[in-house]
Amino acid sequence: MIAEKTLNRTLHIAKSSKKDEFYTQLSDIESELTHYKKHFKNKVVFCNCDDPRNSNFFKYFAYNFEKLGLKKLITTCYKNQETDLFINEETEKAVFLEYNGDINGNKIPDAEEIGIKPLIGDGDFRSKESIELLKQSDIVVTNPPFSLFREYVEQLVKYEKKFLIIGNINAITYKEIFKLIKENKAWLGINMGRGISGFIVPNDYELFGTEARIDENGNRIVATNNCLWLTNLDTFKRHEDIVLTKKYYGNEIEYPKFDNYDAINVDKTQDIPMDYRGVMGVPITFLHKYNPEQFELIKFRKGNDEKDLSINGKCPYFRILIKNKKL
Template sequence: MASNSNLTAARNARNDEFYTRLEDVEAELLPCAGDFRGRRVLCPCDGPESAFVRFCLGHWDRLGITHLTASQYNPMGPLFGFGRRWEWDGPDDRPEPVELDDEGSVLGVEARRLMDRADIVVTNPPFSILSSIIPRLEEWGGLFSVMGPLPQAKAVSIAPYFLSGRLWLGRRNGSMAFATPDATTPKESCDVMIDGVRHRRFGNIVWYTNLPSTLPREPFRPAAPAPEAPEFLDGAHILECGQVADVPADWDGPVAVPLTFLTRWTPADPGWRLVDMPGQPTVGGRALFARAVIERR
């Protein structure tokens, strides 16, 4: 009989499992085909049916990848089996699953071993552990593009990589719908039916990446007039702007902007740099949503 901890893990895994649509993967990653050429790809949260695996197999020649590995977590492991992996040397391969030596968590020993055999990681990981996954990918040192909620960019384990210029966001960010397993607890306010399949819609879903082809971006050029009654963050002479569009064109000091600024900025921006992502900014004692602090180069 399964232990309570195993059953709880399985239930939590189902409620944190959202299947990405192929069209969303193609929209973000096809323009990055040059980053895949000659490289080995790992999809560490995926089985053969996942959109990421189907993307790689369906565009194998265009991407120019040399090898594909997918691995899948077993939330009932290790008591009831382990995770599994599949490997392809070409798009026409039909690999049988091979059992891993652990349950297959993206944070586990086996996943790290598979990373060491890969050059690039692409996946939609469980959002609840994204703050642990990004440091794992950065420590590994390869290329990656993984999905997650924008608010997690301010996590203490993620923000330093933005500030150091090692991490930025991809091009296709915003509201996205994900297919959900039948066992997922329904949420009427977020669930929609698409082609007869229940999907859950999330706002502010972004691609956390270090793919070089996503760096070139239209430079950020603020155009707003200077505020008549400027507000500043408590304890600092940092101009508060409630919207990115409110950044004054002629302001030379640091500016606090919503995290959505990250969707239109990369470290390659010639005019602006990211200098801070304060934990809980306030203005006049009033708590604000998360902010990024930027200033001119």
């Protein structure tokens, strides 16, 4: 447990750094993207945190360009990226690439062969150049800096873009992100937690935890088990009802009421009672199975006194207040 907490904390710190040296595995990208193919036909995809020379997002979309029916693929990266994933010195220029289709028989194309071009600025997603490219795009897919996640999503919403991005599970506790979910403007993707198998890290990174490993290509992988995909592309999951099997009446002792809100506490999503008409406080992981046609999101974390929800003076980890719309 201590090792896992240390790993998660270290990942967060590293993701907050300028270099952002954690790379998404191609297998995790393929596992998630297979559920969204219908959304990409004749669309411009923008990966604005990705060096095309090493990004697995670029590899996925370039290889599947024709299969998805893409119109264009654009990738940009911050200036400290290089062909070596984890080079320690900054390069002089940020780069971008525009790919318009197959050039080598449907193999993963070489970015240098396509033609990498320098950007004038540093390639930051907030830069004028990056925003101009964002305006040209339809869907943004990438692994953005975790430390800038709020600002990153805010920009996507401002420019009314579709997106599929990776974030820390705790991102759904941010009031800005929860507001989007509550208003049905964003939701969780298909894979979460252990459904995202890990990130490629630098060679000098200490591998913590039993699930850390070195793959067949020599890449060092850490599995944090605390990440998710956030999207506004429709998925099958958000239209599936959660199957409810437990009952509240006759088992009231298992569902204590909060001190500061007229609601019962439910420790696990699978324990949501089928017969309770009132408000319930459920774990934040409920959002992974949330169907807006089945449940209403009432409030996040706070009671009527605007303090954290509590039971007998103790606060369970963040709760989301919900109500069954079908009773």
